[in-house]
Amino acid sequence: MTEPAVRVRDLRKSYGDRMAVAGLTFDIERGETFALLGPNGAGKSTTIEILEGYRHRTAGDVSVLGADPGSADRRWRERIGIVLQTAGQAGVFTVREQLRQFAGYYPRPRDVDEVIAAVGLTAQAGTRIAKLSGGQQRRVDVALGIIGRPELLFLDEPTTGFDPQARRVFWELIRSLQRDGTTILLTTHDLDEAPQLAGRVAVVTHGTLCAIGPVDRIGGDDARIPLVTWTEAGARREQRTTEPLTFASALAARLGGEPKDLQIRRPTLEEIYLGLVAAPAASDLAGVATPAGLDESSHS
Numbered sequence: 001m002t003e004p005a006v007r008v009r010d011l012r013k014s015y016g017d018r019m020a021v022a023g024l025t026f027d028i029e030r031g032e033t034f035a036l037l038g039p040n041g042a043g044k045s046t047t048i049e050i051l052e053g054y055r056h057r058t059a060g061d062v063s064v065l066g067a068d069p070g071s072a073d074r075r076w077r078e079r080i081g082i083v084l085q086t087a088g089q090a091g092v093f094t095v096r097e098q099l100r101q102f103a104g105y106y107p108r109p110r111d112v113d114e115v116i117a118a119v120g121l122t123a124q125a126g127t128r129i130a131k132l133s134g135g136q137q138r139r140v141d142v143a144l145g146i147i148g149r150p151e152l153l154f155l156d157e158p159t160t161g162f163d164p165q166a167r168r169v170f171w172e173l174i175r176s177l178q179r180d181g182t183t184i185l186l187t188t189h190d191l192d193e194a195p196q197l198a199g200r201v202a203v204v205t206h207g208t209l210c211a212i213g214p215v216d217r218i219g220g221d222d223a224r225i226p227l228v229t230w231t232e233a234g235a236r237r238e239q240r241t242t243e244p245l246t247f248a249s250a251l252a253a254r255l256g257g258e259p260k261d262l263q264i265r266r267p268t269l270e271e272i273y274l275g276l277v278a279a280p281a282a283s284d285l286a287g288v289a290t291p292a293g294l295d296e297s298s299h300s
């Protein structure tokens with residue numbers, strides 16, 4: 001069996017007496033796109049920064065592309081791409097100049113103009129980065145993250161500030177990277193984006209994993225029970241049921257006709273996520289031990 005691209009075991013990070021990451025365990029397989037979801041302050045960026053080699057861990061084992069990021073060398077760094085949460089471009093160069101400069105740091109860079117086109121900045125290629133809009137500067141960050149043809153790409157909230165069209169261009173770009181076999185670790189607060197891009201997701205709260213699994217199974221079967229909604233006597237009504245068609249037929253019979261605004265649907269990832277993060281933290285449950293790793297698709 002091939003070694004996973006990322007292997008994390010009981011990862012912990014404290015800032016003073018504050019535990020930001022409190023025992024995370026997960027793998028990311030080669031070629032997989034894995035999304036870390038969780039509320040502000042859950043520990044996602046801290047985790048990513050440890051995996052990138054930018055932050056020291058307090059405890060735990062971490063292997064990224066076969067090396068410990070805490071002591072990895074330049075050759076290892078050339079194999080990863082990073083889009084940090086906060087943009088860091090100085091802005092004195094044009095888009096093309098900046099990308100050319102970065103391309104020079106890598107042994108097998110992508111073509112600069114192809115990358116510019118892939119992030120939708122061809123018309124701005126000769127513009128100084130300082131003159132771009134916030135969303136366009138964010139696209140430069142993404143371009144810089146992929147110019148070195150990374151095997152593993154870290155994307156920390158990459159689409160913040162993107163307009164809907166730019167977001168779609170970005171999704172297409174990610175799909176083409178996936179076809180090339182790139183492994184991707186993504187964090188996002190955009191819960192439409194996660195199912196578009198990720199095969200598996202992990203939900204982190206208070207520095208611990210509260211759910212992990214394929215995006216279409218996260219939270220378990222109970223969280224995916226269909227929802228029947230309709231309007232009755234001027235009010236919106238809803239019922240969760242494993243037999244939505246039977247329920248809708250009985251409803252139609254009771255109302256003497258087609259229920260108004262009838263909809264039958266599965267809960268969205270956002271609804272499932274909100275249910276997961278609303279649950280009390282494992283550490284808040286007196287007497288309940290926190291497992292080092294959770295079974296796929298289970299949650300505490």
Ligand SMILES: Nc1ncnc2c1ncn2[C@@H]1O[C@H](COP(=O)(O)OP(=O)(O)OP(=O)(O)O)[C@@H](O)[C@H]1O
Nearest residue numbers: 015018020038039040041042043044045046047085
């Ligand atoms: N350099 C630091 N010094 C002290 N505390 C920090 C530092 N960086 C992060 N923290 C704290 O660690 C916790 C986790 O922060 P982190 O940035 O990893 O969360 P996050 O899940 O990425 O949040 P967001 O979704 O807002 O980006 C927070 O309580 C934060 O205040």
